[in-house]
Amino acid sequence: MPIRLPDSLTSLRAYVPGKPVEEVQREFGLPDVVKLASNENPLGPSPMAAQVIAEWARFAHLYPDAGCLDLKSALSEHLQVPSDQIAIGNGSDELIHLLSVLLLRPGDSIVMADPGFSRYESEAIVAGAETRKVRLDPEARHDLEAMSKAIDATTRIIWIANPNNPSGTIVRETALEKFLDEVPHDIAIVLDEAYFEFATDSEYPSSTRYLKDRSNIIGLRTFSKTYGLAGLRVGYALAPPEIVQALDKIRPPFSVNSLAQRAAIAAVGDTAHLRKTIDTNAAGILQLTQFLTAKNCNVAESFANFVWCDIGCLADPICQALLRRGVIVRPGGIFGCPNHLRVSIGTRDEMRRFEDAFAEVYGAVTAV
């Protein structure tokens, strides 16, 4: 007799990661492949973090600090948030998982944007909860009014990725605060700020602002994006102390490895690398937005390190043709938007590779 799996899992799809460079090199026999599909940092990790990783390699035989105390205190000082309001995880992915385990039970529901970050729904399915997806507005922003209407007595978590993945758009302060006032205060509102440091708009609200006065707000951040440590897996939650304690109770004690903890501390202190990352990205966003707009693509205003655009025709064949030219981007079909592309910002050279390949491939399609 086969082992019985829960029925709820039949609707669960495995996460589709960006295609690895090595796979495209092998498949198409290309020596030089550019990956603009996973919103990674094209400048690499902070050099200070890389040095610390090398230094701490000789302690790899020891278990890491289960409480991540040094990293919590570095973040506490950096963000001016008490340590007891910071939970560390194996990437913010682990914190999305743990929050879902903590707060969701069969019969509960979550509310999220559509298209939005797929992990919220996957974790809800595993917990037996329902997902209510609310279409983005015509500017590809969260439709907070419609999200408000999707809430009922079963709703336990509202996920707001700010900036949103895949659209890169933000929810601004006034709209967010109106929403926070309206929503019942026993529903957790998670502001997923994976791209926080890129969002330099003056009306962009930081979750830290709400930690003191609103007990249902949880912020999520990561070292995978601006800090360039995606391969080490470290992220954090900013939350009321009782939520942090609960997360720390259910987290596997050593899920954040020692090199990740040390590298993250060093990265927090490397303001030069952070500045360079943000500046390179801002120039890339501007250039790519202008390039795609000039091609008559409909580009969403991005506050992250990627651009989301409607190219007016099926994106899958375009992505395949780009792959054959050694450029990996994300087709929108996996987000339910078959005419969309998501392109991460790379170095200037990488962006030129994309632009040349896209002009060739898209020119051929639109000329027909």
Ligand SMILES: Cc1ncc(COP(=O)(O)O)c(C=O)c1O
């Ligand atoms: C909105 C959002 N949240 C969370 C994550 C997960 O990040 P991490 O690498 O910290 O697990 C991502 C990664 O792309 C993301 O886009």
